[in-house]
Amino acid sequence: MKRRTAHLFFTCLLLTGSRSRLSAQEFFRPADHYNAGRVAGTIIVESAIGTVVTIGLNYLWYKKFPHSKFHYFNDNNEWLNVDKVGHATTAYNIAAIQSDVLRWGGVRASTASLIGTATGLAFMSMIEIMDGHSTKWGFSPGDMIANLAGCALYEGQQLLWGGQRISLKYSYHATLFPQYYPAELGGNLPQRMLKDYNGQSYWLSFNIASFLPSSAHFPQWLNLAAGYGAEGMVGAVTNPTEVNGKTVPYFRRYRQFYLSFDTDLYRLDGLSPLAATLLKVNRTIKTPAPALEWNEVQGFRFHSFYY
16 A cells, blocks of 8 residues: 555656656747747737836946946947947847847747847947947947947848858956956956956857758757857056056957857757757857967967857
8 A cells, every 4th residue: 555655646746757858848938929928928928028128227337437428438449348248249239139039929020030130239239329329438439330230140040041050259368467457357257247347258159051952951059159258358448557556457449250160959850948048048158168379469379169
């Protein structure tokens, strides 16, 4: 009797777990038709997130500096343009994520991509407008051009191919430069991932199979990536010789260009809706891999493992 009871208990437990997994898979599966509940939930959640982000940016970033009348600021000569590529990458990925969320709600692909593109441009424009009212910065036409470029890359591919063959991705590695100017380059890892342009690399990741006929049977998940970064930057335009009484060594500022492999793991065959959704992070963040670098100081360099 005890054995039968235990057997029944574990059978019920397995069935419950199976139903839970099935329920989770169904939740992450994109709707075949317009799902008003999912779309309404998306709008509510995104509105809340947008409000929190806006308040957070104002409190943590802009509140530290006096406000001013709206003005423009030309920062095209700063950070060897790594920040501009970062703007394009952010705008692209906001558009892609928003489009995916709307497709999950059953919105038509063409409508979802258009709204996604508009969302990416609106969010990045909001930041530029806030910059335009801060004495520390200003509305940057160069940033806006980069934002438009990122959105255009997403929407252009949707119109041309009905999908994304080329992604804009981000990677980061720690560098020695923030120790000399933590207020500018970040005092901890999260700040440095946003502010230390020496450690940031941005990648155009080409999904090779998307450009080949299906008869080629090339792996759907394998990409070729062209990257851009820069190093030697302690200040935006030039490097200071001293910060808070501490001498800053001389560093030559130079651009870096990369060629590497990458992955789009969410393209793997046989993935469950949950796994495919989780692996979409790989569309934003480049996979660490061997890389060939060229820069004007050291020429060609090979990295056996670069991120």
